[in-house]
Amino acid sequence: MQHVKIPQDRIGVLIGSGGETMREIESAAEVRLDIDSENGSVAVETVGDPVLGLKGPDIVRAIGRGFAPEDALALLDDELMMFDIVDIDTASRNANDMKRQKGRLIGENGRTRELMEELSGASVVIYGSTLAIIGTPEQVDVVRTAAEMLLDGAPHGAVYSFLEEKHNELKRQGLEYHRFPGSGTEEQA
Incomplete structure (x- = not known):
């Protein structure tokens, strides 16, 4: 069993309307989720295929970091799909610098984040300090x-x-469009 902590404001998204999202994750990843809505702690227990179950905590983390549940579930679509986090806070000196750094990552009207998605084929979300x-x-x-x-x-x-250079490189290697539908959401800086 693994424990994952997610922000309070993402618990409702993880549970979904009437528990629908939680049941979908449990069924698709063959895990059982025990959600403590008081503190945002989620216990993820594998109840079926251990390989699928390994993706369960990452699905919960992805939803906690701002991804829509359907985008997070894409982690199950292919064994190569992975989830990663860049901590903006560690690159920031203070709260104002954090806001500036987030603004650089988002770009004017979200253009920088969009280009990261378009040219890499990955899905990118900027939420909180990540x-x-x-x-x-x-x-x-x-x-x-x-x-x-x-x-x-x-x-x-x-x-x-x-x-652009990496996009062309991935294209030459035949790896550029392994992308799934849906676009990340973002929080304004």
Whole structure:
């Protein structure tokens, strides 16, 4: 059994209307979820296929980090799909710097986040103090690198060039569109 902590405001999304989302996750990932809505703690117990069950905690974490349940469930679509988090807070000196860093990752009218998605094929969500990614290992690596470049102060143009280069590289390798439908949501900086 694994324990995952998610923000209070995401518990309702995890449970869903009448418990529908929770039951869907339990059925698809062959896990049992025990949700403590008081503190946001979720116990994830594998009750079926252990390989599927390993994805259960990541599905819960992904929903907790702002992904829609259907996007988080895409982690089950392919054994190569993975979930990763970039902690914006660790790259920030204070609250104002955190806001500025989030703004750099989101971009004007969300354009930088959109380009990360479009050019990598991954799904990207910026929520709270994190940037979360769902995709193949190659896609996740591209987004993580682009995000770290921005957090380290690289100009947006340099990051966009990097994303274009990686997009073309993934395309040549036949890996560029392993993308699932749906686009990440984002919180305004």
